[in-house]
Amino acid sequence: MTLNTDWAVRWIKGSAAVVSEHRVELITLDREIGDGDHGENLDRGFSAVLLKLDDLPTDATPGDALKMVATTLISTVGGAAGPLYGTAYLKAAGAIAGQAELDGAAVVALLTAARDGVVLRGKAAPGDKTMVDAWSPAVDAAAEALAAGLDEAAILDAAATAAEAGARATEPLVARKGRASYLGERAIGHRDPGAQSSALLLRVAADAAAGA
Amino acid sequence: MQRQAPEVTGVSGKVGLVFVSHSAKIAEGLVELAAQMAAGTALAAAGGTDDGGVGTSFDRVAAAIAAVDSGVGVVVLCDLGSAILTAETAKDFLDDAVRERVVIVDAPLVEGAVAAAVEAEGGGDLAAVVSAARSAIGAFATEDRPSVDGGAARVPEGYSRSVTIVNRDGLHARPAAEFVKMANTLDVPVTVNGKDARSLLGIMSMGLVKGNTIELATTSPNGRSAVDALAGLVESGFGEH
Numbered sequence: 001m002t003l004n005t006d007w008a009v010r011w012i013k014g015s016a017a018v019v020s021e022h023r024v025e026l027i028t029l030d031r032e033i034g035d036g037d038h039g040e041n042l043d044r045g046f047s048a049v050l051l052k053l054d055d056l057p058t059d060a061t062p063g064d065a066l067k068m069v070a071t072t073l074i075s076t077v078g079g080a081a082g083p084l085y086g087t088a089y090l091k092a093a094g095a096i097a098g099q100a101e102l103d104g105a106a107v108v109a110l111l112t113a114a115r116d117g118v119v120l121r122g123k124a125a126p127g128d129k130t131m132v133d134a135w136s137p138a139v140d141a142a143a144e145a146l147a148a149g150l151d152e153a154a155i156l157d158a159a160a161t162a163a164e165a166g167a168r169a170t171e172p173l174v175a176r177k178g179r180a181s182y183l184g185e186r187a188i189g190h191r192d193p194g195a196q197s198s199a200l201l202l203r204v205a206a207d208a209a210a211g212a
Numbered sequence: 213m214q215r216q217a218p219e220v221t222g223v224s225g226k227v228g229l230v231f232v233s234h235s236a237k238i239a240e241g242l243v244e245l246a247a248q249m250a251a252g253t254a255l256a257a258a259g260g261t262d263d264g265g266v267g268t269s270f271d272r273v274a275a276a277i278a279a280v281d282s283g284v285g286v287v288v289l290c291d292l293g294s295a296i297l298t299a300e301t302a303k304d305f306l307d308d309a310v311r312e313r314v315v316i317v318d319a320p321l322v323e324g325a326v327a328a329a330v331e332a333e334g335g336g337d338l339a340a341v342v343s344a345a346r347s348a349i350g351a352f353a354t355e356d357r358p359s360v361d362g363g364a365a366r367v368p369e370g371y372s373r374s375v376t377i378v379n380r381d382g383l384h385a386r387p388a389a390e391f392v393k394m395a396n397t398l399d400v401p402v403t404v405n406g407k408d409a410r411s412l413l414g415i416m417s418m419g420l421v422k423g424n425t426i427e428l429a430t431t432s433p434n435g436r437s438a439v440d441a442l443a444g445l446v447e448s449g450f451g452e453h
Binding site for chain 2: 035037041074075076078079080082083084086087121122177178179
């Protein structure tokens with residue numbers, strides 16, 4: 001079953017809910033190795049996104065919805081997550097522009113463009129203890145799932161599972177990008193908050209597709 | 213959303229500067245500091261989030277760039293990582309023609325801002341202002357800083373001369389800028405206590421105050437008049453008493 005704008009809207013509403021629910025967890029993770037604002041910033045951003053959902057035209061495509069998320073996050077999230085997620089959603093929207101229904105290849109294109117957007121903006125590589133450590137395995141797993149002939153929901157599930165493992169795998173790492181890089185070895189043992197929020201958002205994308 | 217437009221507009225023919233900081237106070241303080249040496253240059257602060265918190269705001273950065281852009285270029289200086297990300301994102305959203313003349317410089321914020329402001333005030337083009345800001349990167353890297361009172365390296369050839377600083381506040385920002393401006397017009401390299409006389413940050417970082425004696429030196433056989441000109445400026449007290 002292909003994914004349409006209803007899926008995108010469910011993903012967005014679910015994202016706002018999950019970010020709100022995990023606000024304290026993300027703040028705590030960020031306080032340990034960053035400036036402690038990740039949960040609050042994302043919650044503020046997605047609350048603003050939620051308000052704008054009502055303004056979305058009835059004929060909006062999934063790409064239109066993701067573009068709205070991008071511009072809203074960019075102007076409402078005060079930390080690094082604003083430009084990073086904003087660019088991710090913007091590139092993702094561009095990769096699926098004009099498509100009313102997303103097939104498996106489109107889902108992989110969306111995820112790949114989002115990952116590339118994060119890399120473009122943050123210039124981080126896998127292993128730097130950043131969002132890339134969730135996005136990179138997610139894209140690889142999604143591509144494998146597509147090649148194995150799985151459907152859209154299963155592709156997103158594979159991506160989310162890989163992102164969750166990737167987020168957990170940031171714990172033993174020393175950060176090479178972002179505020180945590182100032183901490184050196186003191187960052188070891190702490191999960192990267194950006195990787196964690198990325199995994200949460202991808203899990204919601206999978207859940208929204210499973211309920212389609 | 214409440215958009216706070218900075219109270220400046222681009223100054224015709226001059227490169228504008230935008231200071232992006234997580235803190236509104238830091239950004240505003242930089243405008244205040246840089247304006248001392250660049251009163252005729254468009255400077256805009258883009259600090260803090262839209263609701264006045266600590267962070268950076270896409271809208272504030274975008275508004276600041278628009279406010280100082282007179283068409284010849286804008287140099288953006290940023291503090292920590294996400295300020296750079298926000299500035300880069302704001303730049304991506306500009307029209308192609310405008311984007312080409314906006315340069316984000318990775319340089320120490322305070323030193324880079326001062327160096328860029330002096331260059332912009334002097335009418336430097338975009339490349340010159342960018343280069344001035346970048347020159348701040350190595351400004352404080354010198355390990356063996358010569359002592360303030362003499363101690364300059366031996367000058368085998370050339371000419372050197374000691375002068376005493378007479379103006380009340382020493383070589384603070386404005387006199388230092390005046391000194392560097394003159395040094396830049398001279399054809400020969402001159403050092404102040406072993407540091408390049410053309411480096412504003414090098415000069416300012418010595419913290420020279422009234423009563424300090426400095427060694428002006430050149431290794432150039434033809435450098436005598438240059439050293440004497442700079443010595444004359446120092447002895448004139450820069451118009452201060």
